[in-house]
Amino acid sequence: MKTSRRILFDFLSLAMAFVPYLCSTFKNKALAAANPLRLTFLLLILFASSCRQDSKSSVKKFTPEEVTAESAKANAFFDRCFDEMVDLDPELQTYLGIKKDYGQWTDRSDSFQVKRNELARRQMEELKKSVEFDKLDDQARLSYRLFEHDAQELFDAFPWRYHNYPVNQMDGVQSGIPAFLINMHRIDAVGDAEAYVQRLKGIGPLMDQVLDGLRVRDSLGIIPPRFVYPMVMNDCRNVISGYPFSGSGKCPLYEDFSKKLSAMKGIDGSKIARLQGEASRALVEVVKPAYERLMAYLKEQEKRAKEDDGAWKFPKGNEFYRYALEKTTTTNMTPEQVFDTGLREVKRIHDEMRKIMEQVKWRDHNISAFFSYLRDDPKFYFPDTRDGKENYRLLATGIIDTMRQHLDELFVTKPKATIVVKPVEPFREQSAGGAFYEDPSEDGKRPGTYYINLYNMKDQPIYQAEALAYHEGIPGHHMQIAIAQELKGVPKFRRHGGNVAYVEGWALYSELVPKEIGFYKDPYSDFGRLSNEVFRAARLVVDVGIHYKKWTRTQAFEYFLKNTPNPEGDCRKEIDRYIVWPGQATGYKIGMLRILELRAMAQRELGPKFDLREFHDVILTNGPLPLNILGEQVRVWIEQKKSEQ
Numbered sequence: 001m002k003t004s005r006r007i008l009f010d011f012l013s014l015a016m017a018f019v020p021y022l023c024s025t026f027k028n029k030a031l032a033a034a035n036p037l038r039l040t041f042l043l044l045i046l047f048a049s050s051c052r053q054d055s056k057s058s059v060k061k062f063t064p065e066e067v068t069a070e071s072a073k074a075n076a077f078f079d080r081c082f083d084e085m086v087d088l089d090p091e092l093q094t095y096l097g098i099k100k101d102y103g104q105w106t107d108r109s110d111s112f113q114v115k116r117n118e119l120a121r122r123q124m125e126e127l128k129k130s131v132e133f134d135k136l137d138d139q140a141r142l143s144y145r146l147f148e149h150d151a152q153e154l155f156d157a158f159p160w161r162y163h164n165y166p167v168n169q170m171d172g173v174q175s176g177i178p179a180f181l182i183n184m185h186r187i188d189a190v191g192d193a194e195a196y197v198q199r200l201k202g203i204g205p206l207m208d209q210v211l212d213g214l215r216v217r218d219s220l221g222i223i224p225p226r227f228v229y230p231m232v233m234n235d236c237r238n239v240i241s242g243y244p245f246s247g248s249g250k251c252p253l254y255e256d257f258s259k260k261l262s263a264m265k266g267i268d269g270s271k272i273a274r275l276q277g278e279a280s281r282a283l284v285e286v287v288k289p290a291y292e293r294l295m296a297y298l299k300e301q302e303k304r305a306k307e308d309d310g311a312w313k314f315p316k317g318n319e320f321y322r323y324a325l326e327k328t329t330t331t332n333m334t335p336e337q338v339f340d341t342g343l344r345e346v347k348r349i350h351d352e353m354r355k356i357m358e359q360v361k362w363r364d365h366n367i368s369a370f371f372s373y374l375r376d377d378p379k380f381y382f383p384d385t386r387d388g389k390e391n392y393r394l395l396a397t398g399i400i401d402t403m404r405q406h407l408d409e410l411f412v413t414k415p416k417a418t419i420v421v422k423p424v425e426p427f428r429e430q431s432a433g434g435a436f437y438e439d440p441s442e443d444g445k446r447p448g449t450y451y452i453n454l455y456n457m458k459d460q461p462i463y464q465a466e467a468l469a470y471h472e473g474i475p476g477h478h479m480q481i482a483i484a485q486e487l488k489g490v491p492k493f494r495r496h497g498g499n500v501a502y503v504e505g506w507a508l509y510s511e512l513v514p515k516e517i518g519f520y521k522d523p524y525s526d527f528g529r530l531s532n533e534v535f536r537a538a539r540l541v542v543d544v545g546i547h548y549k550k551w552t553r554t555q556a557f558e559y560f561l562k563n564t565p566n567p568e569g570d571c572r573k574e575i576d577r578y579i580v581w582p583g584q585a586t587g588y589k590i591g592m593l594r595i596l597e598l599r600a601m602a603q604r605e606l607g608p609k610f611d612l613r614e615f616h617d618v619i620l621t622n623g624p625l626p627l628n629i630l631g632e633q634v635r636v637w638i639e640q641k642k643s644e645q
Contacts, residue, residue: 103198324583342540415482505591
């Protein structure tokens with residue numbers, strides 16, 4: 001048996017032998033090469049730490065009863081912490097179906113973010129003092145690690161809290177306010193209607209907080225590029241147009257409020273009239289002036305706006321963008337690595353597309369010509385009429401309903417929550433994205449919603465409808481999010497959390513999976529699947545191009561138009577989206593690639609023991625995970641399967 005001294009000597013010798021390799025692979029190569037002893041010292045620390053852990057685990061054993069009790073204590077702690085965070089956030093309460101601070105808005109001030117961070121720090125301190133990690137079961141240990149991860153993510157984000165655009169054409173406050181009230185604020189009783197009115201009255205102070213934040217960003221040089229302003233101003237005008245303001249029709253908020261009142265059972269006409277009058281006064285006296293203050297500020301700011309679109313223009317812009325990529329992808333990929341991955345994937349997918357072009361007997365290998373054919377031929381689009389829009393909605397609904405009948409072929413666990421397909425509301429359809437998903441409420445009263453933007457039917461090709469429905473609906477977002485919300489024995493923060501790489505990576509992966517059980521029978525629909533995938537790959541290129549390599553909006557658009565078959569209008573919307581959400585669009589392809597890597601690894605190691613349904617269960621039944629932790633869970637499952645007789 002070796003002595004401790006001899007083991008340490010052997011370890012140091014091994015460490016020194018690896019120093020040249022470490023110096024060549026270390027992130028900061030110059031620093032590593034200059035400090036080989038520092039690397040050795042770091043390795044020594046890691047060795048000592050592992051010795052302590054091994055020693056601790058080998059000496060201290062816990063009974064099943066102790067593990068159960070400590071795990072229950074930890075889960076109760078995590079749920080209490082989640083509730084404390086929810087208590088700070090009235091909009092999140094409504095989102096979760098909780099009618100607590102139902103008439104309030106979430107604080108947009110800087111002091112709120114400070115308060116939230118302080119709460120997270122106190123919670124972390126309490127966790128370390130009150131919960132013994134080694135005594136937890138596997139799921140509770142995972143919850144502990146994820147709780148730490150989420151807290152650290154909150155702390156890491158704080159220095160960058162002004163590096164964004166609260167007013168933008170995608171999810172800006174100007175459209176977010178009415179969208180929230182229309183889609184999230186239910187009216188089941190008179191008190192709910194009064195809370196709606198209270199929220200209308202609260203839009204004034206809310207908008208003033210937003211304006212304070214815009215002024216801080218303005219002082220830092222963080223203002224939207226020039227193209228954003230006309231779209232935002234149009235959203236604002238749409239919100240404060242119609243009755244009770246002026247002109248024909250009804251303002252979207254007044255119309256929503258009136259419809260919800262009318263649908264409420266057991267309310268007499270006098271109460272309806274009173275509440276409508278209160279809502280009307282709040283809209284005229286509070287909401288309209290609030291939007292006019294915002295518009296006045298934006299009109300003045302627009303004069304100073306430039307065509308510089310990338311995050312590189314922000315203070316410490318390149319550093320921020322590297323942070324944004326790491327947060328979005330939950331990896332340590334550099335901008336250059338993301339860019340190169342995008343180029344490789346675009347080329348690979350183009351090769352797959354050419355095979356389908358041969359299948360449909362396209363005249364040559366000119367992929368750009370085929371893209372133009374798909375954009376221009378009217379047979380690939382529904383007419384831009386009321387019937388055409390309804391036919392697209394019915395098509396998407398039918399695709400989801402058909403897929404639902406085949407879920408047993410792919411999944412063990414299936415969601416209980418329902419899903420509906422709805423067009424994006426008129427007040428925001430000109431600026432909103434092409435499609436998106438809204439979560440169901442936890443109480444099951446609000447279904448999951450697949451929103452499709454039908455403002456311009458030329459932006460919604462029929463051949464992409466199948467893949468898009470799988471992405472937003474089943475087995476994509478709806479399935480992943482609903483299953484997470486319905487998990488039993490898992491802390492609330494894991495059921496309602498998420499990160500882009502996991503959530504969107506799963507949704508993009510979900511476009512591929514149906515093909516493996518015989519869907520996409522129409523080769524044009526299969527091409528639509530590939531067209532969706534290639535524009536997610538092209539995102540890696542243009543996102544880094546815009547925010548790191550200083551590409552112009554025009555450069556990014558031209559790359560997108562050349563390398564994807566997406567209609568011109570959709571290409572423009574996509575590029576504009578990436579500009580106002582730095583890094584966000586990279587999570588889709590990076591997440592999908594990681595899930596496919598993990599699946600390939602499992603298939604390779606398990607051989608005939610591999611079960612796709614079980615693999616999907618591993619991916620979905622732990623809630624949303626950072627990609628590194630997701631990989632760990634898959635490896636645990638692989639080892640468990642290997643041990644089965």
